[in-house]
Amino acid sequence: MSDNTWQDLTNIFRSTLDDEALTLSESTTAKDVSGWDSITHVLLVVAVEKHFKIKLTAGEIQKLQNVGELVALIRAKKSVTGAK
Amino acid sequence: MEPLELELDVAALVKLAKRPGDEKGPCIRAAVLADTSTQLLTTMLRGYARHLGCNLELFEAEFDQIEFNVFDPESPLHQFNPEAVIIYLSAERIAHNYGSLSAPERGSTCENLVRRVAGLYEVLSSRGYQTIFFNLVSPAHGVFGNFGNKVAWSLENQIRRFNVELSRLAVEKSDFNVYDLAALQAAIGSATLFDPKLYYMSKFAIAPAALPRVARGLAKMLTARKGSFIKCLILDLDNTLWGGVIGDDGMDRIQIGELGLGRAFSAFQSWLKLMKDRGIVLAVCSKNEEANAREPFLKHPEMVLRLEDIAVFVANWNDKASNIRFIKSIIDIDFGAMAFLDDNPVERQLVRESFPGMIVPELPEDPSEYVTFLAGLDLFETGSYTAQDAQRTVEYQAEVKRSNDREKFVDLADFLRSLKMRGAVKPFSPFNIPRVAQLTQRSNQFNLRTARYTEKQIAEIAASESHVAMAIELRDKYGDNGLISVIILEKQAETLFLDTWLMSCRVLGRGVEQFVLNTIVKKASELGINTICGEYISTAKNGMVKDHYQKLGFQPAGANRWTLSVADYREYPVHIALEAVTENSSWQAASRDATTEPAPAA
Numbered sequence: 173m174s175d176n177t178w179q180d181l182t183n184i185f186r187s188t189l190d191d192e193a194l195t196l197s198e199s200t201t202a203k204d205v206s207g208w209d210s211i212t213h214v215l216l217v218v219a220v221e222k223h224f225k226i227k228l229t230a231g232e233i234q235k236l237q238n239v240g241e242l243v244a245l246i247r248a249k250k251s252v253t254g255a256k
Numbered sequence: 257m258e259p260l261e262l263e264l265d266v267a268a269l270v271k272l273a274k275r276p277g278d279e280k281g282p283c284i285r286a287a288v289l290a291d292t293s294t295q296l297l298t299t300m301l302r303g304y305a306r307h308l309g310c311n312l313e314l315f316e317a318e319f320d321q322i323e324f325n326v327f328d329p330e331s332p333l334h335q336f337n338p339e340a341v342i343i344y345l346s347a348e349r350i351a352h353n354y355g356s357l358s359a360p361e362r363g364s365t366c367e368n369l370v371r372r373v374a375g376l377y378e379v380l381s382s383r384g385y386q387t388i389f390f391n392l393v394s395p396a397h398g399v400f401g402n403f404g405n406k407v408a409w410s411l412e413n414q415i416r417r418f419n420v421e422l423s424r425l426a427v428e429k430s431d432f433n434v435y436d437l438a439a440l441q442a443a444i445g446s447a448t449l450f451d452p453k454l455y456y457m458s459k460f461a462i463a464p465a466a467l468p469r470v471a472r473g474l475a476k477m478l479t480a481r482k483g484s485f486i487k488c489l490i491l492d493l494d495n496t497l498w499g500g501v502i503g504d505d506g507m508d509r510i511q512i513g514e515l516g517l518g519r520a521f522s523a524f525q526s527w528l529k530l531m532k533d534r535g536i537v538l539a540v541c542s543k544n545e546e547a548n549a550r551e552p553f554l555k556h557p558e559m560v561l562r563l564e565d566i567a568v569f570v571a572n573w574n575d576k577a578s579n580i581r582f583i584k585s586i587i588d589i590d591f592g593a594m595a596f597l598d599d600n601p602v603e604r605q606l607v608r609e610s611f612p613g614m615i616v617p618e619l620p621e622d623p624s625e626y627v628t629f630l631a632g633l634d635l636f637e638t639g640s641y642t643a644q645d646a647q648r649t650v651e652y653q654a655e656v657k658r659s660n661d662r663e664k665f666v667d668l669a670d671f672l673r674s675l676k677m678r679g680a681v682k683p684f685s686p687f688n689i690p691r692v693a694q695l696t697q698r699s700n701q702f703n704l705r706t707a708r709y710t711e712k713q714i715a716e717i718a719a720s721e722s723h724v725a726m727a728i729e730l731r732d733k734y735g736d737n738g739l740i741s742v743i744i745l746e747k748q749a750e751t752l753f754l755d756t757w758l759m760s761c762r763v764l765g766r767g768v769e770q771f772v773l774n775t776i777v778k779k780a781s782e783l784g785i786n787t788i789c790g791e792y793i794s795t796a797k798n799g800m801v802k803d804h805y806q807k808l809g810f811q812p813a814g815a816n817r818w819t820l821s822v823a824d825y826r827e828y829p830v831h832i833a834l835e836a837v838t839e840n841s842s843w844q845a846a847s848r849d850a851t852t853e854p855a856p857a858a
Contacts, residue, residue: 187267188267190270190271190274210458211295211296211299213458214296214454214457214458214460214464215266215270215296215464217454218266218454218463218464218465219267222465228453229453230453230456230457233453233457234457
């Protein structure tokens with residue numbers, strides 16, 4: 173089953189952080205990315221929810237340790253809602 | 257300006273906010289103080305101001321430092337010295353603490369908040385800042401359900417009463433303004449406006465998706481005092497003001513009122529009438545036989561708009577672009593201050609391409625949605641409203657008559673003489689201060705220095721010993737043009753400096769400039785001052801007056817300055833008689849007293 177989550181998420185990060193060269197890995201955290209502050213954090217959450225048509229809870233967001241966990245969370249939510 | 261769709265995109269606004277400013281655009285200094293997180297709001301506000309072509313210098317207070325910034329005279333806010341201060345007290349903060357309050361404390365929430373707002377306002381107003389207070393949204397606690405309306409200390413009751421008090425202050429105080437967040441909540445709903453997890457996580461009381469709309473409303477409130485707002489609506493007729501095509505369907509089959517889709521069109525006409533009463537001028541631009549187009553306005557019993565509501569009525573078979581140029585020749589305002597409403601996407605695109613500055617909304621297909629769609633575009637902010645605004649349509653109708661009659665005169669001098677123009681030069685007084693202030697805020701083209709003033713500032717100038725102020729009114733045989741020019745002179749050492757010279761473009765080419773200069777020189781002479789000094793400050797919109805002083809015989813005095821010697825001045829001959837009016841007399845009384853005949857032309 174092909175899945176565009178990584179690519180879509182990378183595009184969202186690139187657009188929100190205004191950095192077309194940005195690459196993400198499983199272990200990437202906010203500390204590793206310049207410009208990822210509390211404001212862009214909110215914009216990322218909003219963009220992810222809008223693009224993947226899912227809702228993340230405050231608890232889920234708080235528990236995320238790195239981008240890899242975010243991807244897993246998105247995939248889990250998508251399969252629940254049946255969204256592509 | 258980009259198409260309207262761009263306006264509501266978070267990412268686009270964030271990018272725009274980073275762009276450098278435009279030197280020739282108007283500059284606004286504003287401050288934002290709040291008890292929630294405002295970083296994203298201020299970014300959106302910067303982005304939106306950039307989108308409108310304005311340079312916004314924004315001071316953002318530290319989180320929750322409202323009282324400190326306002327009451328401490330040395331605070332960063334006062335050092336920044338803004339023109340406008342935006343204060344956002346959030347309903348969420350109040351709701352958050354509500355449970356911990358005692359019953360009497362809950363019951364005095366509204367009263368305490370009003371006192372808090374009044375206290376902040378007094379200080380800000382005393383320093384000459386305009387204030388913009390957000391009103392409160394309803395957090396829908398639902399503790400009592402609908403019964404909450406019967407409980408004085410319910411959160412909903414306290415919040416609603418507060419909003420009413422805020423409106424009362426806004427009506428009473430000319431420098432007190434309300435940003436209606438409650439209206440936005442009503443329009444888009446709580447679910448869109450508020451995301452609880454973002455509030456608890458990051459103190460965002462407004463969801464990012466809704467912020468562009470807030471930014472737009474605020475930006476338009478700020479720029480409305482800088483001359484940029486809608487002044488004219490150009491209307492198509494068939495399927496825009498009524499259902500059907502008048503030429504084919506005839507009077508009895510077009511849909512207005514109870515026939516077919518008529519109710520939607522009647523509602524639209526009713527809304528347009530409110531716009532006209534507000535001072536926004538309506539013009540008709542339709543491809544029709546003129547007689548057919550006029551008939552419903554004259555005879556259809558269910559039409560809400562009548563001919564007298566339309567300032568300029570154009571119906572013929574010419575292309576709309578030419579007709580719009582004609583309309584602009586009568587209503588001489590920027591294309592950016594005109595909106596074109598037409599149900600036909602092809603016509604809309606043609607107009608958009610012919611006049612890139614003009615506002616051409618993509619009307620929804622269903623006429624039922626016209627009003628809500630247009631109302632939701634935030635097109636109609638203004639910095640002022642005076643009783644004279646309602647007269648504007650009548651004044652333009654007179655202008656159409658003048659314009660048509662001009663065709664009959666071969667010689668301009670003959671035409672001007674035939675107008676029997678009378679000019680009155682009045683000091684600033686409570687009768688004209690609102691209108692004078694409004695004109696300084698609206699006038700962009702014939703404006704030498706584009707100094708914008710609030711009513712308060714105009715009142716101060718009126719009372720000032722070191723200023724001479726003139727409000728010039730013009731009347732002719734067709735009607736009263738009202739206030740058409742404002743002059744503010746400042747006594748500086750041995751000269752009289754022209755702080756403000758602005759004129760309505762409607763009276764170009766009639767000798768008003770010469771009439772005004774004759775008056776200024778006479779005043780200077782009375783004061784024993786020999787030199788009058790003028791300055792031209794170039795903006796994106798006032799290119800038409802760059803040679804104004806040169807044309808009037810001033811001498812260049814370096815760096816956009818010009819001087820005139822009173823001793824060497826020869827009065828210009830004009831076809832405008834000077835009325836002998838005192839400050840409080842009406843035009844009727846004046847016309848009985850008038851004795852001056854127009855001076856002969858050179």
